[in-house]
Amino acid sequence: MNWQKLLEIQGGLDEHIIDSKGLEGQELLDKKILALQVELGELANEWRGFKFWSDDQEAKTNQFCLHKLEWTNPLLEEYVDCLHFILSISLSLGITHEDIVVEDDLTGETVTETFNELFGYITALYTLKEVNIPASITFDDIQASVNELIECFVGLGEKHLGFSWDEVEKAYLDKNKINHARQENGY
Numbered sequence: 001m002n003w004q005k006l007l008e009i010q011g012g013l014d015e016h017i018i019d020s021k022g023l024e025g026q027e028l029l030d031k032k033i034l035a036l037q038v039e040l041g042e043l044a045n046e047w048r049g050f051k052f053w054s055d056d057q058e059a060k061t062n063q064f065c066l067h068k069l070e071w072t073n074p075l076l077e078e079y080v081d082c083l084h085f086i087l088s089i090s091l092s093l094g095i096t097h098e099d100i101v102v103e104d105d106l107t108g109e110t111v112t113e114t115f116n117e118l119f120g121y122i123t124a125l126y127t128l129k130e131v132n133i134p135a136s137i138t139f140d141d142i143q144a145s146v147n148e149l150i151e152c153f154v155g156l157g158e159k160h161l162g163f164s165w166d167e168v169e170k171a172y173l174d175k176n177k178i179n180h181a182r183q184e185n186g187y
């Protein structure tokens with residue numbers, strides 16, 4: 001996992017978005033945290049395995065996209081959208097590649113449990129950031145919270161959704177290019 005490369009590439013996209021939308025100096029962290037919650041919900045929706053009321057609980061991993069006229073993997077696409085926001089949030093919090101340590105398996109036993117835990121880790125990070133007495137929060141607390149989120153997220157992808165990290169990085173780079181192009185084309 002090349003966190004240094006991913007953070008650099010993410011930083012380039014974030015700067016491009018800030019430049020093209022004229023957002024210099026604006027506090028965007030709250031919106032990025034909400035965006036991550038939304039993308040995680042979209043990922044769960046493509047996974048479908050929690051829809052006990054439906055006959056279709058198969059993950060959407062192979063769908064013909066009429067817009068792109070090609071076969072796509074909606075599950076992987078949502079996963080790398082989440083990865084974009086995790087990296088972007090990390091950068092906003094001053095996290096560098098040296099702070100990211102993926103060593104523990106923080107995934108739950110089931111996919112449902114793991115999604116619920118991830119929402120919890122995102123909320124924990126938000127709560128930490130919003131704490132009334134900022135002096136009581138250290139960078140170590142933020143670093144630990146980001147690492148828990150990343151460890152659980154990586155485990156979700158590799159252990160529960162069956163992605164190799166190579167395919168995740170490749171899909172991330174593809175989507176990153178699309179995100180740059182969207183800014184050029186007035187998204």
Ligand SMILES: O=c1ccn([C@H]2C[C@H](O)[C@@H](COP(=O)(O)O)O2)c(=O)[nH]1
Nearest residue numbers: 013014017080081084085088175179
């Ligand atoms: O500061 C930002 C804002 C957005 N995105 C990316 C993450 C997702 O890949 C994509 C979300 O686009 P929608 O398709 O949800 O609009 O934008 C970033 O990387 N950084």
